[in-house]
Amino acid sequence: MDIAEIGPDDHARMTEAAGLAATVRAADAPGGQPIIAAHFAAAIAHPRPGHRVHHYTAAIDDRVIGYLRLDVAPENPGTASGELLVHPAHRGEGHGTALLDHALAVCRAEDRRTLTFSTIYALDDGPQRSGDGTRFLERHGFTLALDLVRRRLPVHTPDDAAEQRLWDEALAASGDYEVRSWTGPVPDELLDAMCRMDAMILTQVPMGDLDMAPERVDPARFRAKEAVLAAHRMTPVHTVAVHRATGEVVAHTRVDVYDVPDARHGHVLITLVDPAHRGHRLGLLAKLANLRHLREHHPDVTELWTANAASNAPMIAVNERLGFAPVERIGIHQRAVGGGPDV
Incomplete structure (x- = not known):
């Protein structure tokens, strides 16, 4: 098996990796949130601002059977998060272990302390999921750090x-507040407020045992993130709640939809209410307003997907009142990189 890094102009390998990801998702989570191959390939080509990202493929006879992504955010240089995929027909042959060993070697060379990967597994009363990824990570010393429900x-x-x-x-x-919805980039007059809300995410969303520093967001970085999202062939649909007395943005929800003709779903990226303004049903109000805007302006979107920490009872309650039904769990597993070979 040959492990090779995908270069910035290696569009053929990006396409192969995207096809593999779609195959793996269909096999491991049938009926779940699908992979949009065009988006997946574009995300390889266009990393998020400030992130150091490696993408690798594993091939047998020049046919891609594995994929590895390692992503390091600027605020968390000691932690690499990523994705490790092996074609279902080639599991149990040592390819996943070889990719993991490669990931650990890269992390050690770059002085990363912690490595995290996510996997999909079944709810107790949900549809069947293979659970191969979870069992693989547990065998290699990973422990569950954050439990999400999609x-x-x-x-x-x-x-x-x-x-x-x-x-x-x-x-x-919510009589002291009003909502405002739009599709696409944030209006200039709201940019500073949205930077503040964006930087608040990791301080307010339950993160389990993950040790993640909050993102530093200024207007230049925010606009760069918007440009990358467009390059990933996605469009954001926003709703904010504005405090009438101060004009301050105090709640925000966002759904990302795909700029791909055959895509029929979107996903809720975030819903956040400033702690000083909770207790006014602003999360519910913003999500309902955004859903109405989505129906009117993006009628081809037929379903939404969202994931919440299993411990995030307030947001889960809002989502279930809106009709979101649980489908599967997502486990974010982590382990120390260590200084020696993996065993």
């Missing part, structure tokens, strides 16, 4: 009366 919502089949009651409830509790 949920799905059909966009165009609401209970109109029930949704109207939720809307009325949220409006009644």
